[in-house]
Amino acid sequence: MAASERKRSIIVGLFTFIGLIILVAGILVIGTQQNKFSKNLTVTTYFKDVKGLKVGNNVWFSGVKVGIIKEIGFESVENVRVIMNVEEKSSKFIRKDVIATLSSDGLIGNAIISLVGGTESFPQIKDGDEIKSGVSGGMDAMLATLQVNNENLVEITKNFAALSKNLLEGKGAVGAMMTDETIANNLKQSVSSLNGTMTQANQAVNNLVTLTNKLNSNQGLIHELSTDTAVFASLRESAAQLQGVTQTASALMSNLNQTTERLNDKDNAIGVLTNDPEAANEIKQILKNLNLSTEKLDQNMEALQSNFLLRGFFKKKAKEEAEAAKDSIN
Amino acid sequence: MAKKIETLLLEFAKIHRFLMRFFREVVSPPYEFKEIIRQCYEIGWKSFPLISLTGFIVGFVFTKQSRPSLEEFGAASWLPALISIAIVRALAPLVTALIASGKVGSQIGAELSSMNVTEQIDAMEVSGTNPFKFLIVSRIIATTTMIPVLCFYVAGIGLAGGYLSIISKDQLSILSFITQVFEAIAPKDIFAMVFRAIVFGFTIGFVSTYVGYYSSKGTEGVGKAANSAVVASMFIVFIEELLIVQVLALMG
Numbered sequence: 125m126a127a128s129e130r131k132r133s134i135i136v137g138l139f140t141f142i143g144l145i146i147l148v149a150g151i152l153v154i155g156t157q158q159n160k161f162s163k164n165l166t167v168t169t170y171f172k173d174v175k176g177l178k179v180g181n182n183v184w185f186s187g188v189k190v191g192i193i194k195e196i197g198f199e200s201v202e203n204v205r206v207i208m209n210v211e212e213k214s215s216k217f218i219r220k221d222v223i224a225t226l227s228s229d230g231l232i233g234n235a236i237i238s239l240v241g242g243t244e245s246f247p248q249i250k251d252g253d254e255i256k257s258g259v260s261g262g263m264d265a266m267l268a269t270l271q272v273n274n275e276n277l278v279e280i281t282k283n284f285a286a287l288s289k290n291l292l293e294g295k296g297a298v299g300a301m302m303t304d305e306t307i308a309n310n311l312k313q314s315v316s317s318l319n320g321t322m323t324q325a326n327q328a329v330n331n332l333v334t335l336t337n338k339l340n341s342n343q344g345l346i347h348e349l350s351t352d353t354a355v356f357a358s359l360r361e362s363a364a365q366l367q368g369v370t371q372t373a374s375a376l377m378s379n380l381n382q383t384t385e386r387l388n389d390k391d392n393a394i395g396v397l398t399n400d401p402e403a404a405n406e407i408k409q410i411l412k413n414l415n416l417s418t419e420k421l422d423q424n425m426e427a428l429q430s431n432f433l434l435r436g437f438f439k440k441k442a443k444e445e446a447e448a449a450k451d452s453i454n
Numbered sequence: 455m456a457k458k459i460e461t462l463l464l465e466f467a468k469i470h471r472f473l474m475r476f477f478r479e480v481v482s483p484p485y486e487f488k489e490i491i492r493q494c495y496e497i498g499w500k501s502f503p504l505i506s507l508t509g510f511i512v513g514f515v516f517t518k519q520s521r522p523s524l525e526e527f528g529a530a531s532w533l534p535a536l537i538s539i540a541i542v543r544a545l546a547p548l549v550t551a552l553i554a555s556g557k558v559g560s561q562i563g564a565e566l567s568s569m570n571v572t573e574q575i576d577a578m579e580v581s582g583t584n585p586f587k588f589l590i591v592s593r594i595i596a597t598t599t600m601i602p603v604l605c606f607y608v609a610g611i612g613l614a615g616g617y618l619s620i621i622s623k624d625q626l627s628i629l630s631f632i633t634q635v636f637e638a639i640a641p642k643d644i645f646a647m648v649f650r651a652i653v654f655g656f657t658i659g660f661v662s663t664y665v666g667y668y669s670s671k672g673t674e675g676v677g678k679a680a681n682s683a684v685v686a687s688m689f690i691v692f693i694e695e696l697l698i699v700q701v702l703a704l705m706g
Binding site (some may be wrong): 133151 | 488491492494495498499502542599600602603604606607609610632633636637639640641644648
C-alpha cells in the first residue's frame with residue numbers, strides 16, 4: 125500500500141513538474157523575445173506623429189531587432205515622446221548620432237522604429253540618451269511616388285481619350301484613314317497594285333537567280349574573267365595600253381585645244397577666216413568673183429578648144445582615151 | 455412563484471455556506487496531503503491521455519481548418535501566430551476545462567453521491583474523520599492544481615499538433631515556428647491562460663463536489679448528481695469564460 129502510494133506521489137510530482145516546465149519555458153521564450161530579462165538601455169526620441177506605433181513594437185538597427193518600444197506619451201503639443209529599450213549588447217554598435225525613423229516590418233506589418241545611420245567617430249549610446257528622429261522613408265515615400273505616377277497616368281489616359289475621340293470623329297491622318305471610305309478604297313487599290321509589283325519583282329528575282337546560277341556555273345564571260353588569270357593579265361595590259369592611249373589622247377586634246385584657241389584669235393589666217401565677219405564678206409565676194417571668173421574661164425576654155433591651134437591636141441587625146449578604154453574592156 | 459424564488463435563494467445560501475466552509479477547512483489543519491496526492495493522481499494523471507489527445511486533435515484540426523481562409527489572402531505564413539493566439543488565449547484552458555468537467559466532474563459527482571447514498575459520509579463523521587476535509591477539500595484542491603497543469607500540456611501538445619499540420623503542407627523549421635508562435639503572444643496572455651485554468655479547475659471541483667455532496671438519497675440521485683455535475687460545471691465554465699474575456703479586455 126505504501127509503495128503504491130509512493131509511486132502515485134512520484135507520478136503526480138513528475139506530471140506537475142513537467143507541466144510547470146512547459147509553462148516556464150513558454151514564459152521564458154516570450155521574455156527573451158521581448159527583452160524582459162536582458163540588460164537594456166533606455167533611449168528617448170521625439171516624433172511629430174508616431175503613426176500607430178505601439179508599446180512592445182520592435183526597434184531595428186540595420187534590420188536587426190535590438191530592442192522594443194517601452195513607452196509612448198505626449199511631450200508637448202507637437203511632440204510625442206517615445207522611450208525604447210535597447211539591448212546593452214547591441215548598444216556598442218549604435219552611435220549617438222543615429223536617427224530614429226518610423227517604418228514597418230512588412231507591407232502591412234507592424235509599425236516599428238528603425239535606427240538609421242551612425243558614424244564611427246561618435247561615442248556609443250548610453251542609458252538615458254536622447255536621439256534625433258528623422259523623416260520616415262519606406263512606405264510613405266513609396267506612396268508619394270505612386271501618387272505622382274497616378275497623376276501622370278490620369279494625364280496619359282486623358283490624352284488617350286482625346287486621341288481616340290479624334291480618331292472616332294475622323295480628325296487627323298489616322299482618323300481620316302479609319303473613317304473615310306475612299307481612302308480605304310485607294311489603299312486597297314494601292315495594295316493590289318503593290319501586289320502586282322511584288323509578283324513582278326518576284327519574277328525579276330527569279331530571273332536574277334537563274335542569272336547568278338549561270339554566273340556561278342563554269343561558263344560565260346564573267347566566270348572566265350573572274351577565274352582565268354591569263355585573261356586578267358591581258359586585260360591589265362590592255363588597260364595599261366588604254367591608259368597610254370588616253371594619255372596620248374589627252375596630249376592630242378591639249379594640242380587641239382591650243383589650235384582652236386588660235387583659231388579663235390584674229391591674228392592668224394584661219395582665225396581671221398573664222399572670226400572676222402568683214403573678212404568673211406570679202407572672201408564671199410572674192411568667191412563670187414572667182415565663180416564669175418571661172419565661168420568666164422570655162423567659156424574661154426571651150427572657145428580655146430575649138431580654136432584650130434589646139435584642136436589637134438584634143439583629138440589625139442580623145443583617140444588615146446578610146447584605146448585605153450578598149451584595152452581595159454578586153 | 456414566491457416559493458420558487460425562496461428555494462433559489464436558499465440554494466444560493468447553501469452554496470455560499472459550502473464555499474465558506476471550504477475556505478475555512480482549506481486553511482485549518484490537519485491537512486490531508488496523502489488524499490490530495492491521491493486525488494491529483496486520479497484527476498490529473500488519469501485524465502492526461504484523454505486530454506492530451508484532445509489537445510493534439512484540437513491543435514491539428516484547428517490549423518487545418520484555418521489554413522484555407524488564411525491562404526485566401528495569401529497569409530498562410532501567419533498560421534503559427536494564429537494558432538498560438540487561438541490556443542494559448544482561448545482554446546487550451548477551455549478545452550481542458552470541458553474535457554475535465556466531462557471526465558472528472560462526472561466521476562466526482564458520482565463518487566460523492568454514491569458515498570452519500572450508502573451513508574459512507576455519515577459513517578466517516580462518526581469515525582472521527584472530517585468528511586468535508588477528506589472528500590471535498592482534497593478534490594477541489596486537486597482539480598484547482600491539476601487542471602492548470604493539464605492546460606499547459608494541452609497548450610504544448612496543441613501547438614505541436616498545429617506544427618505537424620503546418621509541415622504537412624509547408625516547410626517550416628521548428629525554430630521558426632516557435633519564434634513566430636511566441637512573437638504573437640505576450641506574457642499577459644500566458645498569465646491569463648493560467649488564471650483561467652485555475653478558475654476553471656476550481657469551478658469544476660467545486661460544482662462537482664457540491665452536487666455530489668448534496669445529492670438526493672436513492673439510486674437515481676447518483677445518476678442525477680453525475681449528470682448535473684457535468685452540465686452545471688460546463689455551463690458555469692462558459693459563463694466564467696465570457697466574464698474573464700470581458701475583464702481581460704478591459705485590463706488590456
